[in-house]
């Protein structure tokens with residue numbers, strides 16, 4: 001199966017190849033259909049005419065997990081709930097909460113949320129009964145009360161002051177105060193993206209610069225969703241099972257890699273891209289339908 005290794009780091013199975021000329025995500029316009037690139041020698045440089053080929057990575061739908069062998073790790077925003085214009089705008093329905101609890105029972109407790117949000121925020125959304133990792137892996141809490149959280153770095157206070165001033169000065173930019181991070185959202189002000197990212201980068205010393213959907217964040221360094229999944233997988237009731245992780249954002253790539261390393265796999269939610277995931281679902285509606293199907297045999 002052909003692979004595109006031109007971007008380094010990630011490697012993806014190329015399942016479907018587009019013959020349409022499209023915008024290349026990495027190197028500007030691509031004008032050479034991949035099928036031509038393959039005919040001329042492959043998907044790595046040199047490409048015909050020097051142009052990156054147009055490729056579409058399409059991953060297959062995940063098979064149904066086995067409740068006796070697998071553990072489910074679920075991202076929140078963009079995976080379980082559709083993205084909203086504002087962080088506080090997402091809606092967590094009672095049907096979703098009920099579904100997650102029934103799945104937890106089906107998997108004998110082996111279901112956890114893995115989010116960039118703080119655990120305290122997920123609790124406020126009514127999800128407090130579930131095991132979860134928050135703050136991009138900087139904190140986790142299991143159903144039996146085991147928990148861990150890294151301390152808040154002092155550097156976040158300076159970042160917060162600068163981010164609040166920036167958000168006040170730029171129409172549509174939102175500041176999100178997080179216990180273990182500080183974030184700027186520019187979904188409502190896309191023109192402010194470059195300046196917001198530059199500002200966050202200037203405050204990233206000693207912190208981790210975390211990109212996300214229409215947002216930039218500085219946060220606790222040294223951890224990520226992969227380390228959180230590994231920490232939970234080392235403990236009861238997860239140890240000894242195969243982790244499946246569903247996520248949509250760049251922060252989820254570490255989780256996909258960890259799931260694969262620990263004997264499971266990642267499921268990318270959303271449009272195709274180069275990813276550590278090996279399966280895909282189109283959006284949160286598809287995720288919730290897939291999850292609901294798992295409960296059907298138990299009805």
Ligand SMILES: O=P(O)(O)OC[C@H]1O[C@H](O[C@H]2O[C@H](CO)[C@@H](O)[C@H](O)[C@H]2O)[C@H](O)[C@@H](O)[C@@H]1O
Nearest residue numbers: 076077083084085086087115116117213214215
């Ligand atoms: O890891 P996740 O659970 O996916 O959390 C990632 C970030 O989600 C939130 O921001 C994103 O969702 C917002 C609401 O839909 C949206 O307005 C924003 O553009 C997205 O980036 C949350 O606010 C962040 O703290 C999380 O890190």
